[in-house]
Amino acid sequence: MRRLTVSLLLLVLAASCKTQREDSQAPGASKGSGEAKAMMPAFTTTANEDGQWLSVQKDYANTRFSGLKEINLSNVDKLKAATTFSTGFTTGHEATPLVVGDTMYLVTPFPNVLYALDLKQPGGATKWVYQPRPDPAAQGVACCDVVNRGEAYVDGKVIINTLDNHTIAVSAATGEELWNTKLGDINRGETITMAPFVVKDKVLVGNSGGEMGVRGWITALDVNTGKIAWRAYSTGPDSDVLLGPQFKPFYPMDQGKDLGVKTWPSDAWKIGGGTVWGWISYDPETNLIYYGTGNPGPWNADQRPGDNKWSCTLFARDADTGQARWAYQIGPHDIYDYDGINESILLDLQFNGKLRKVLVRPERDGYVYLIDRTNGEVLSANPYGYVNSTAGVDLKTGRLIPVATKQTAVGKVVRDICPASPGTKDWQPSAFSPQTGLIYITHQNLCMDFEGVEANYIAGTPFVGANVKMYPGPGGHRGEVTAWNPVTGKPVWKIKERFPVWSGALATAGDLVFYGTMDGWAKALDARTGAEVWKFKVGSGIIAPPMTYRGPDGRQYVAFLSGVGGWAGAVVSANLDTRDSTAALGFATAMSDLKKATTKGGMLYVFSL
Amino acid sequence: MSSRFELAVALLFVTTIAFAAEPAPLRVCSDPNNLPFSNSRGEGFENRIAQLVAKDLGTKVSYYWWAQRRGFVRNTLTAGKCDVIIGVPSSFELAVPTRPYYRSSYVFVTRRDRKLHLTSFDDPRLPKLKIGVQMIGDDYASTPPAHALANRGMTANITGYMVYGNYADADPPRRIIDAVANGEVDVSAVWGPTAGYYIRKSRVPLVARPVEPQFDLPFLPFVFDISMGVRRGDTALKDRLDAIIEKRRKEIDAILRDYGVPRLDVVDERSSS
Numbered sequence: 001m002r003r004l005t006v007s008l009l010l011l012v013l014a015a016s017c018k019t020q021r022e023d024s025q026a027p028g029a030s031k032g033s034g035e036a037k038a039m040m041p042a043f044t045t046t047a048n049e050d051g052q053w054l055s056v057q058k059d060y061a062n063t064r065f066s067g068l069k070e071i072n073l074s075n076v077d078k079l080k081a082a083t084t085f086s087t088g089f090t091t092g093h094e095a096t097p098l099v100v101g102d103t104m105y106l107v108t109p110f111p112n113v114l115y116a117l118d119l120k121q122p123g124g125a126t127k128w129v130y131q132p133r134p135d136p137a138a139q140g141v142a143c144c145d146v147v148n149r150g151e152a153y154v155d156g157k158v159i160i161n162t163l164d165n166h167t168i169a170v171s172a173a174t175g176e177e178l179w180n181t182k183l184g185d186i187n188r189g190e191t192i193t194m195a196p197f198v199v200k201d202k203v204l205v206g207n208s209g210g211e212m213g214v215r216g217w218i219t220a221l222d223v224n225t226g227k228i229a230w231r232a233y234s235t236g237p238d239s240d241v242l243l244g245p246q247f248k249p250f251y252p253m254d255q256g257k258d259l260g261v262k263t264w265p266s267d268a269w270k271i272g273g274g275t276v277w278g279w280i281s282y283d284p285e286t287n288l289i290y291y292g293t294g295n296p297g298p299w300n301a302d303q304r305p306g307d308n309k310w311s312c313t314l315f316a317r318d319a320d321t322g323q324a325r326w327a328y329q330i331g332p333h334d335i336y337d338y339d340g341i342n343e344s345i346l347l348d349l350q351f352n353g354k355l356r357k358v359l360v361r362p363e364r365d366g367y368v369y370l371i372d373r374t375n376g377e378v379l380s381a382n383p384y385g386y387v388n389s390t391a392g393v394d395l396k397t398g399r400l401i402p403v404a405t406k407q408t409a410v411g412k413v414v415r416d417i418c419p420a421s422p423g424t425k426d427w428q429p430s431a432f433s434p435q436t437g438l439i440y441i442t443h444q445n446l447c448m449d450f451e452g453v454e455a456n457y458i459a460g461t462p463f464v465g466a467n468v469k470m471y472p473g474p475g476g477h478r479g480e481v482t483a484w485n486p487v488t489g490k491p492v493w494k495i496k497e498r499f500p501v502w503s504g505a506l507a508t509a510g511d512l513v514f515y516g517t518m519d520g521w522a523k524a525l526d527a528r529t530g531a532e533v534w535k536f537k538v539g540s541g542i543i544a545p546p547m548t549y550r551g552p553d554g555r556q557y558v559a560f561l562s563g564v565g566g567w568a569g570a571v572v573s574a575n576l577d578t579r580d581s582t583a584a585l586g587f588a589t590a591m592s593d594l595k596k597a598t599t600k601g602g603m604l605y606v607f608s609l
Numbered sequence: 610m611s612s613r614f615e616l617a618v619a620l621l622f623v624t625t626i627a628f629a630a631e632p633a634p635l636r637v638c639s640d641p642n643n644l645p646f647s648n649s650r651g652e653g654f655e656n657r658i659a660q661l662v663a664k665d666l667g668t669k670v671s672y673y674w675w676a677q678r679r680g681f682v683r684n685t686l687t688a689g690k691c692d693v694i695i696g697v698p699s700s701f702e703l704a705v706p707t708r709p710y711y712r713s714s715y716v717f718v719t720r721r722d723r724k725l726h727l728t729s730f731d732d733p734r735l736p737k738l739k740i741g742v743q744m745i746g747d748d749y750a751s752t753p754p755a756h757a758l759a760n761r762g763m764t765a766n767i768t769g770y771m772v773y774g775n776y777a778d779a780d781p782p783r784r785i786i787d788a789v790a791n792g793e794v795d796v797s798a799v800w801g802p803t804a805g806y807y808i809r810k811s812r813v814p815l816v817a818r819p820v821e822p823q824f825d826l827p828f829l830p831f832v833f834d835i836s837m838g839v840r841r842g843d844t845a846l847k848d849r850l851d852a853i854i855e856k857r858r859k860e861i862d863a864i865l866r867d868y869g870v871p872r873l874d875v876v877d878e879r880s881s882s
């Protein structure tokens with residue numbers, strides 16, 4: 001077997017990234033230019049870290065940063081397994097556990113069982129188990145594995161979403177169901193896979209299923225009653241998308257009446273996709289939520305001429321009413337399946353000498369977007385991986401610049417499209433450390449060939465589709481961890497991984513970055529240099545974002561949920577045939593060696609010194 | 610020793626008898642709500658063909674139900690929950706196909722009273738008509754007529770209907786046919802068996818005609834051979850099914866005729882005009 005997959009390698013890569021490690025100096029920290037590093041917004045100050053982990057993304061700003069530092073660079077090599085817990089399921093585990101007080105909450109993939117673990121008991125004994133018993137038919141309609149991305153907590157309630165479209169609040173103390181609201185219909189292809197997100201007295205939830213002819217939406221429910229407060233669709237007339245008098249998009253391309261209808265042929269918007277299955281951020285100062293929508297579907301690109309709004313769009317909405325303040329379509333007329341659902345990390349930073357309130361998005365299309373979160377202006381958009389499918393973002397118009405030779409059409413052969421459909425990064429959330437000013441992005445390095453057509457069959461109907469093949473991008477590795485300086489818009493260091501890094505990241509005040517690999521290594525890096533400082537082999541590949549907390553004993557713990565699966569790992573969790581080029585929409589062939597590297601099985605691992 | 614031997618022989622005998630009395634059922638992977646192909650009440654033509662095959666094998670049908678969506682083959686046939694899918698295209702790669710037992714075509718469905726007589730994708734009237742197409746939803750994938758119309762620049766006059774329909778309905782794929790009957794669209798391009806069945810159920814008289822050409826170049830067929838599908842390596846079952854398809858051809862033809870399946874491989878004297 002080859003030497004361990006990861007070695008610290010400087011990036012020898014595409015033109016734009018003349019990245020060298022900026023040695024041990026914190027990037028941006030009082031360098032000659034006087035450039036200051038990016039900061040957490042005031043509303044997420046880490047000064048009073050209480051050691052809990054109350055939402056999947058840690059805070060409103062989506063930093064995934066913990067102020068705990070008992071585990072740090074000086075002692076992380078002594079990190080050992082403290083306890084483990086089997087979830088009992090073998091599909092892909094993408095959820096991050098929460099820790100509230102002395103209890104850990106953990107939701108599984110379908111059938112979406114919620115466990116409460118008493119951290120005061122030796123080994124973390126089960127306090128209660130809540131079983132929502134979702135409709136088994138939901139498995140048949142879910143697009144990509146049957147994942148669940150986590151829980152939410154508010155005022156003594158734990159809130160989960162089920163694959164069959166229920167949002168459910170249970171008592172954090174007893175596991176008793178408090179309310180249960182059905183938001184969508186599996187019979188029409190809708191499912192829910194995202195983690196609910198709580199803002200004040202509302203819980204926000206969106207749907208999945210863009211491939212099934214679903215019309216995307218985000219819905220706000222009252223946290224006390226489960227009653228629907230508002231719903232905003234991603235396609236259709238302004239009245240459905242909640243675009244009213246307050247709506248002031250920055251770019252002309254996003255201005256105009258009823259663009260959610262007019263940018264589609266005839267009634268195509270009615271089944272136009274734009275589902276909402278990723279991450280939401282919130283800025284309490286402006287009372288705006290930020291989230292992105294999925295790709296347009298189920299139409300092929302040549303069947304839907306136009307920008308296809310508001311698919312692949314970033315929205316800023318009033319948290320109380322859902323009315324949009326601005327929107328920015330990241331990917332007009334998407335043809336590569338680059339969903340716009342990735343996280344928006346809210347930061348304050350100096351840009352061209354001015355302090356700007358920004359949001360930072362490592363986007364599926366391969367660029368890190370730096371956007372003014374007050375008005376939707378794109379300040380910069382630079383590649384964090386190898387990109388040739390587009391030629392950058394025109395900062396005057398906000399438009400992604402297409403590349404003529406990479407335009408796909410059924411029947412046409414197009415080779416070497418980078419990134420492949422899962423993008424430079426998919427849903428797996430990045431982390432930010434205010435100590436280094438860097439964003440830690442766990443991502444892919446995949447390209448694809450679009451190779452003509454083949455016949456297939458579904459629901460008694462023969463159809464014809466492109467044969468998509470994915471394979472490693474330049475360098476031959478499939479995954480990377482990139483430390484990104486949002487001020488300079490450049491990577492500071494990069495490491496390579498054999499498999500796509502599908503786990504997301506955790507940053508801590510111990511100057512550490514934690515992530516997991518699909519072949520089952522829980523790892524820690526030096527946040528400043530990228531040097532690997534700890535690793536531990538767990539039972540199954542890791543595709544869930546790690547978290548950390550202070551236990552009842554006052555000690556710091558780091559938790560990893562292992563259990564390979566998801567789109568990238570379905571080769572193992574669903575035992576796909578890697579000879580079948582259509583399996584997992586072309587992803588299976590790129591992952592054929594994963595079966596030898598790991599096996600399936602959901603298990604929580606908790607580490608401490 | 611000898612008494613134990615006798616016991617063993619006796620047990621063997623009993624076991625053999627049990628097997629002979631109740632041979633293993635024909636385990637069919639099937640969608641519980643997808644007429645005209647199959648449903649859990651056995652009302653589809655694939656249910657009827659499964660019965661016929663089981664009768665020939667001297668056994669009964671046992672079903673493993675799963676919605677025929679992405680992952681269907683993986684969760685049913687490949688997972689070993691069942692042994693045969695009654696309908697797959699003969700070019701299908703996820704299963705080993707038997708010899709074909711029918712060939713059908715995509716058809717244009719119109720109201721009889723409109724007298725449109727549409728047959729060709731190149732008919733000059735087509736861009737001015739409202740056209741319904743079946744939608745699939747996998748990335749880059751669509752039904753062949755949807756591709757053909759887009760290739761000819763027709764996008765503004767197209768309405769899409771998901772083949773999955775609303776799974777809570779009794780007839781999920783039916784909407785695209787009803788849309789022709791109620792005037793929502795002027796014409797629908799529909800896979801033959803679906804069209805043939807729901808046309809017969811329509812109160813408004815409808816007609817179906819195979820689309821032309823049969824192929825768009827470089828590779829866009831509108832005509833497909835349909836086989837049964839078994840697991841890779843299950844050649845024993847494939848051989849038996851091949852033999853049954855040959856032996857029972859007339860009965861299979863009769864079932865398909867009962868459901869109005871438009872055929873391109875047999876001359877059906879009753880085909881509508």
